Amino acid sequence: MSDNQHSTDLTTPGASQEVFADPGMPEHKHRRADHEPAADKRAELQVVVLFVISILGTIGSLIAYFAFRPDGTTDGTRFSTLTLGLGMAFALLGIGLAAVHWAKTLMSDTEVSEERHAQRSPDEVREVAVQKLQDGVKDSGIGRRGVLKGAALSALALFPLTIAVPLVSSVGNDWNVGKFRHTRWEKGMRLATDPTGRPIKAADVTIGSVFHVIPDVSEEERTSHEWITEKAKAVVLLIRLDPRDIESDQSPKGQTWSHEGIVAFSKICTHVGCPVALYEQQTHHLLCPCHQSTFDVANGAKVVFGPAHRPLPQLPITVDDEGYLVAQDDFDQPVGPSYWERLK
Structure with missing residues (x-):
């Protein structure tokens, strides 16, 4: 064994155990959007575009549902299913990608660590936690990003229509199960x-x-x-x-x-x-x-x-x-x- 190496026997009773110092949190790496206004604006625009894609997907699925109804043929049913599915896919994919991109580029990503403590914290600690949550909402920028907020709310509000409209419109269909007899x-x-x-x-x-x-x-x-x-x-x-x-x-x-x-x-x-x-x-x-x-x-x-x-x-x-x-x-x-x- 070389002079600059050593070992510690952790299996023998009474053997000394080496204690390692807490390395602490790694150095935080700032993103370009954190300190470059142009990068921040570009990231916000990208998230807005993704939400707009979701909105267009929802509108497209509704158009497909009413414009390309199955005509009783295999090809007609296949085309109707394909167009409706593509619209719903873009509607949901846009929301998912927008949420991920928003979290990775715009929301606060500062690492935080805390000592373990009793399950219920003292009131003063709980107040600090609530304040941190409020600070997190502030850091996300949702309050000052009006276009982003509007795009997100619109996409989330419209997407359920891709499921609700076909479901509601089918209420008047023939539900006579006796025809299967x-x-x-x-x-x-x-x-x-x-x-x-x-x-x-x-x-x-x-x-x-x-x-x-x-x-x-x-x-x-x-x-x-x-x-x-x-x-x-x-x-x-x-x-x-x-x-x-x-x-x-x-x-x-x-x-x-x-x-x-x-x-x-x-x-x-x-x-x-x-x-x-x-x-x-x-x-x-x-x-x-x-x-x-x-x-x-x-x-x-x-x-x-x-x-x-x-x-x-x-x-x-x-x-x-x-x-x-x-x-x-x-x-x-x-x-x-x-x-x-x-x-x-």
């Missing part, structure tokens, strides 16, 4: 592949295969504005199992709802409505990717794991004279999540 499926309607609309023959479905299915409707209906809503309720997952593996096909009156091991279930999770489309062939389980609800398609798509409370509704199927798969009727129960008119 029935879908486009009806007796004799063929099952078709999604999105091509090609009817499916039972002979084309091999054991272990999975088909994404929609009702076989006319081309005119598939291109209509109403189709996207009807399709959303009627989407089906078609799977062929070994008939010996099927424990139940949910037939309440004893009729067979599957055809030679082919079963069809709604793709809409009964938890919150996510698309259930992850099939594990070895276990015959369907997994919802949103919250991991798992359904056993060999046993009537009953829930075996996760937060869902109800099995997936089953579409009763058979074949027609030409060998095409057709629906025997609509789903056996309402599709989608449980709602207030149901017990679960």
Whole structure:
């Protein structure tokens, strides 16, 4: 060990312990805005611009909400969602960046340390603390920065409109949940592949295969504005199992709802409505990717794991004279999540 090095044994009882002096607070580094009026004014202007961006984002989201309403098509819904989301993003991002930039450039950043003391300070100490808070408000410059104060208050006051206006305007919408009790499926309607609309023959479905299915409707209906809503309720997952593996096909009156091991279930999770489309062939389980609800398609798509409370509704199927798969009727129960008119 060199002459200018030493060690202190802190493990041996009675050993001397080296005491370090309190290094104190590091030297405070002043920002340019603290001593340059031009830099201070520039920082204030930058914060104002960020708040103005938030205000413009709020106005833009309101314009987008009313000007670009969904027209029933996929592209229309996508564009409406995109414009509304961008407006809300700029509205919230402007407020966040303005607050950060304000704190880093304009508010007081002087370091303060205090000795630990009892939880309740004496009255005179509390008065000093209150005075410091008041000094902090004064240091922030909010009282003498009228433009900045106006921009901040305007941005904070307007932003809630991005949420409140769509929410309030939806009060007059159709809240009839009974429409989820029935879908486009009806007796004799063929099952078709999604999105091509090609009817499916039972002979084309091999054991272990999975088909994404929609009702076989006319081309005119598939291109209509109403189709996207009807399709959303009627989407089906078609799977062929070994008939010996099927424990139940949910037939309440004893009729067979599957055809030679082919079963069809709604793709809409009964938890919150996510698309259930992850099939594990070895276990015959369907997994919802949103919250991991798992359904056993060999046993009537009953829930075996996760937060869902109800099995997936089953579409009763058979074949027609030409060998095409057709629906025997609509789903056996309402599709989608449980709602207030149901017990679960």
